[in-house]
Amino acid sequence: MDASADLLINAVVSGLLLGGFYAVVSIGVAISFGLLDIVNIAHPAVILLGSYVAFIGNTVFGIDPILAAVIMLPAFYFLGVVTYQIYYVAFERRDDQSIRGLSFFFGILFIAEVGLILAFGVDYRSVQAWYAQGNLDLLVIELPWRLLVPFLLGLVTVAGLQMFLSRTFVGRAVQAVAQDQGALRLMAANPARIKRIAFGLSFATAAVAGAALIIIQPVEPSIGREYIGRIFAICVLGGLGSFPGMVIAAVTLGIVESLTATFFGPSWAPAVSFGVLLVTLAVRPNGILGR
């Protein structure tokens, strides 16, 4: 096999793995924006909070970063519930979501970032775990554990949430909120309560995504911003509210970014998501699997 074909295969494979990671990063916004119509642009900051929780769990208590994330799931769920309650009282009930609701999340994003800088400084932080180094050798290709573990984490999270949404009563209620709130109210159900649960879940996924993020790369407080464009590009491209579409979009973006980084240099990778986002919005705003 010649060198460029080898390079191409490796780029595609690592892009595929990156895509699984992007899926777990984006699923929180797929819930909040896609299903609940709440434009939570602060989600990357919450993910970063998850990364620092995993970092503390790993360096102070010496536990596995993923285990730390799982332990903190209830705390993140609760944080999401509180955030939604503030959002509901201050904006949704007043029907004032556009300017002020967006600015609210933008303010949260900024406060979280500055808060993390004040608490941890601007140094890059990373975690220790058995999968932080080494590869899984599969004949021709080598899969780095560092990418493989977040990929699997992404698949498990997305599959689990998909099962939850389609099989359980509360999950179906969340889908009902996404379809028609007024009708749900006529069934004597409280949309705000169901949205609160769903928004809590979207924050809980950020704990897992944060652990995945700090496994893949060292983090510092402002890298969350790089993920805003990516996350929304993935959610829009996948068609809002569709998890399978989101996974396809995440893998597509992962591969395109990985190819760009391999053949043009890694500093160009952040521009890819913007290009994808703009083209999608201009050509097919409902996404590839949009309703």
Place this chain on the structure above:
Amino acid sequence: MVSLVAKAAGRETAAGLGNVAFIGVLIVAAGAIFGATRWIGNDYAFFAAYVVVQYIVLGTAWNILGGYTGYVNFGITAFFAIGAYSTVVLYKLTPWLPLPVMIVIGGVMAALVGLGTGYLTLRLRGVFFSIATLALAIVVQTLITNWDFVGGARGAYVLRPKMAPLIGGGYIEYLFLVMLGLCVVALATARAIERSSLGFGFAAIRDDEAAAEASGVPTLKLKLVATALSGGFMGMAGAPLPYYVTYLDPASGFSLNYAVNAIAMPLIGGTSSWLGPVVGAVLVGGLQEYLRVTIASAINVLVAGVLMVAFVILAPQGIVGLFQRKKR
């Protein structure tokens, strides 16, 4: 309705003024501010006042789109930095150009980028435009970081002339005077928009876009005008920045502080009239300068974010709105 709001917002005497008289009042006020700053006779006063006036321009620019039409632009740093980096390019190619010309060129560049982004995303729901602008800030930063001619990631040095042209004194005095002039133009434009049919069109889009479209308001065209004007003023506000900081790198040119301040100040002051961004910028900008000197710079960046969140939750009409309510 908009002119009513403007009337209630402005002082009774100012509300009745025509556009030309209003510009006269602004010029007199700007002259008085410049005179007072010179009377203090301290370079720091110019540096601090420059920042506050720059934020009045940025806040007013954001408000032309955000406050008047209801479309939220998060990509302030993109437009601001396009203005700043166009000055860096002009400084390297044609250093003899006077600063006001560089400002106009920077503004035109930023307005064109605003037009392009708006043309692709403004037909959709407002949130898509907001998200696109958020991503735009990242992509422009990526482009600048990869562009060696303007210094790339290392940054660029701009030598500030020792003496100010025309007025004498330090160059910072000249920078401040230019920024004051820009501020007069921005405020006059914003107020003229409020009282023109353009402003009524903007307000119609903000209140109910579908109804506006159905009544024959050319919504896309108006939104593009607002985006271009808003982006252009942001670019103009950023154009003198290289001379102000003398060293510009992507991390400082694209600092999130600019974005948060430019959104926080109109929201804190009130988005319904030209006065809101002025009140917000003077209060928040002044508070930040005070905190920077007395406590620490880490706290002063938090102030705008915390105040913004507090205001959008507790006082959605801003400070100007609070006073309006009392009057009624």
